[in-house]
Amino acid sequence: MTTGWSLYVIFLVVLNLVATTWLLWWTARRRKSDGNKDAETTGHVWDGDLTEYNKPLPKWWINLFYLTIIYSVGYLIWYPGMGNFAGTSGWSSAGEHDADKAEADKKLAEAFSRFDGMAIDQIAKDPAAVAFGASLYANHCAMCHGSDARGAKGFPNLTDADWQWGGSPDDILTTILNGRQAAMPALAPAIGGDVGVTEVAAYVQSLSGIKADPALVAAGKAKFGGVCAACHGIEGKGNPALGAPNLTDDAWLYGSDFNSIREAVTLGRNGMMPAHLPIIGETRTRLAAAYVWSLSHGDKAEAGAPAGAP
Structure with a gap:
């Protein structure tokens, strides 16, 4: 003030x-x-x-x-109430909030300390831990990935077996802990302008079995191999280390229609997953990751919520 x-x-x-x-x-x-x-x-x-x-x-x-x-x-x-005068007691609503939060965090840390450093596929075997992870997911993840974790355009489906950055327990945990920054550059100038973009888009569609003009596919294959293969691989199967998605399956983050693919090649894409370590801490991040793991590995987790559960 x-x-x-x-x-x-x-x-x-x-x-x-x-x-x-x-x-x-x-x-x-x-x-x-x-x-x-x-x-x-x-x-x-x-x-x-x-x-x-x-x-x-x-x-x-x-x-x-x-x-x-x-x-x-x-x-x-x-107490404070006279403008900027803080009061002789030193009380503030922010200070009380911080004290209450610290006390609550201490109780939570004690309750879930047994999960410190534990692999998320092991945590997923504990129904109580998965239930708590589901609550964390609802509070911090559902606004992007949906309450059913099936994602939306630009936000991955967490209930299937397709993982842009790798689906191992360590990969999933790393993604949630540290976040991810995907960067698909605008490639129109590098592949020959509008014509090259059209040819590459047709070839990319053909990789996943979508019908496309054979002439465009043939021309696009050469351009794909010279530019796009650096990230997606010569066969288009992607590279989890770079966050480059597999282009040969039926999982499409931004859509498989011709215009969506053409837009991605022309303008590029920039997806960002925020780091949750500074938001909810390591142990609670592990619990949220265990819930996410359980959604697509319910049979392997041996316990927890079924795949696709909200």
């Missing part, structure tokens, strides 16, 4: 306290009117002799209000 806004807040707080104190003092005075030594009336009379008086509030009631004002002043001295 800037100094100007801080002074503005302090002014409003002090103004409200002073105005409230004055209002209580003013209403506590005994008001008199001509012809009535005790109190003035409001002018309302019912049934001929039932008069409404305008008398001060009871002293005990007024004094309670004064006590609340005194309490408010003490509160504003002890």
Whole structure:
């Protein structure tokens, strides 16, 4: 908060306290009117002799209000509430949050310390660990990969056997711990412009059994071998070490239609998986990874959620 806004807040707080104190003092005075030594009336009379008086509030009631004002002043001295003044207690909502989080993290660390450093395929054998991993997945992963983990355009399906960066326990754990950065460069200038892009797109479609023009496929094969094979391999089967996907199967991250493939070759692709180690820590990352492992290795995990479970 800037100094100007801080002074503005302090002014409003002090103004409200002073105005409230004055209002209580003013209403506590005994008001008199001509012809009535005790109190003035409001002018309302019912049934001929039932008069409404305008008398001060009871002293005990007024004094309670004064006590609340005194309490408010003490509160504003002890706790923050006067602009940038932090209060003499040193309390802050951020500090309390951090303390509560540290306590909760300590309890969680104690509860799951037995999984520290354990391989995720071994953790996946524990139903309780997988259930907790499913909760972690729902909180941190479902917004991209979906509640059923089947992904969407640009976000991989985690329930099948296709893994862009490798599907071993260590590969999956590394992906979630450290994140991944995929980079498909724009290749149109390198393969001959629009014509070359069309030829390569047709050849890529043919690799997975999609029908394409034979002439385009033949021309695209040569261009693919000279440029694209550096990452995807001469046979188009990909390279998990580089995150280059297998182009010969039916798993397509951005779509297998001609226009989607052509767009990828022309403009490139940039996929980013954030690192979760600094977000949820190593052990909880292992639990989330164990859940992900169980989705496509349910028979090997021997326990845990079935493949595709939300």
